[in-house]
Amino acid sequence: MSAFNSISDTGAISGTISQAAMDAAIDWMVLFRSGEAGDAEQQRFVGWLAADGQHANAWRKVSGALDASFSSIRAVNQRVPGHGELAGQAILQAGDQQHKASRRKLLSGILAIGAVGAVATYTARNGAMQAMVADLSTGTGERRSFDLPDGSTVMLNACSSADIHFDGRLRMIRLHRGELIANVQADSQRPFIVQTDCGTVRALGTRFLVRQEAGRSFAMVLEHTVEVTARSRQTRVLREGEAAWFDSETVEAQQTGLTGKAAWMDGMLSVNDEPLGEVIAAIRPYRAGFIRISPAAAKLRVLGAFPLDDTDQLLESLAQTLPIRVSQYSRWLVMVDTA
Numbered sequence: 001m002s003a004f005n006s007i008s009d010t011g012a013i014s015g016t017i018s019q020a021a022m023d024a025a026i027d028w029m030v031l032f033r034s035g036e037a038g039d040a041e042q043q044r045f046v047g048w049l050a051a052d053g054q055h056a057n058a059w060r061k062v063s064g065a066l067d068a069s070f071s072s073i074r075a076v077n078q079r080v081p082g083h084g085e086l087a088g089q090a091i092l093q094a095g096d097q098q099h100k101a102s103r104r105k106l107l108s109g110i111l112a113i114g115a116v117g118a119v120a121t122y123t124a125r126n127g128a129m130q131a132m133v134a135d136l137s138t139g140t141g142e143r144r145s146f147d148l149p150d151g152s153t154v155m156l157n158a159c160s161s162a163d164i165h166f167d168g169r170l171r172m173i174r175l176h177r178g179e180l181i182a183n184v185q186a187d188s189q190r191p192f193i194v195q196t197d198c199g200t201v202r203a204l205g206t207r208f209l210v211r212q213e214a215g216r217s218f219a220m221v222l223e224h225t226v227e228v229t230a231r232s233r234q235t236r237v238l239r240e241g242e243a244a245w246f247d248s249e250t251v252e253a254q255q256t257g258l259t260g261k262a263a264w265m266d267g268m269l270s271v272n273d274e275p276l277g278e279v280i281a282a283i284r285p286y287r288a289g290f291i292r293i294s295p296a297a298a299k300l301r302v303l304g305a306f307p308l309d310d311t312d313q314l315l316e317s318l319a320q321t322l323p324i325r326v327s328q329y330s331r332w333l334v335m336v337d338t339a
Helices: 019-034 039-051 053-079 083-092 097-113 115-125 128-133 276-286 311-321
Strands: 144-147 153-156 161-166 171-183 192-195 199-203 207-213 216-223 225-230 235-239 243-246 251-254 268-275 290-293 301-307 324-330 333-338
Touching: 019 039, 019 053, 039 053, 153 161, 199 207, 199 216, 216 225, 216 235, 225 243, 225 251, 235 243, 235 251, 268 276, 276 290, 276 301, 276 311, 301 311, 311 324, 311 333
Parallel strands: 171 192, 290 333
Antiparallel strands: 144 153, 153 171, 161 171, 171 207, 192 199, 199 225, 207 216, 216 243, 225 235, 243 251, 268 301, 324 333
16 A cells, blocks of 8 residues: 555644645645655655654645545536546646646645635536536537527527527527527517526517626617516616616616627627626636636736637737736646736
């Protein structure tokens, strides 16, 4: 049995642990996870472990936290086979010397902020299973236009899904996730409604955009007017060029940053003095894996237009024009922080 396996069991951790002991434990973890540790390294590890009680406590804390994070990935993999494995590969690959520093930093981040848990949560909630059974859906990086039974059309942005329900009294689209643009044919007998988690958007004209985010929805009128109603029944009529955010209780007008909101139809991301955090959110549906951005970097302001179909180039352009550092640990994990 290897030294790594023989001391991976966790036990009570008593006393304080110095930062030096924690740093050394992380270094050992990087070495063992890289697959480069031989008999000599394992002997040195046993000696380090026995040299100080803090060392054993530090190792238990590091290995326990990492195992807990990977248990989340294993749970994801049971629900959606393959997804958890991809998330895990983002942490465990790249064992060569060139990537050791990056891996060490990443493992440190896992212990501090639960980055692996965030990856697991993302993959568990990305709606892949729901999209498989939805009437309308798009995958990563895919935009698609659908013809509806009444002659209307709806275009879905990447990683979006919706169900349709048309009958003799009503035309309804239930947007489960993502974003759509509806181009509506007139029908005075049957209203056209897009329903989100937070309320409804009813067409009083012909063309409008709706987006579903976590805990809130967005609507913008491209032609004519719409009526936005929150689940609380609060209502606001929006005219051409106007927009609003709404949750289950309130509808609040959005006055700025509307230019280019529908540019994704043409494969472009148009940004007019918006936070980098929102830009990264717009990139995520076009890229497999996970992009994490630090709170400080998320506050930076962005101005420009970028092609959505090449996210590597998009991230490189952001890195060249903003004081940020983009660290790509694999195709499946990118971290953005201030430089």
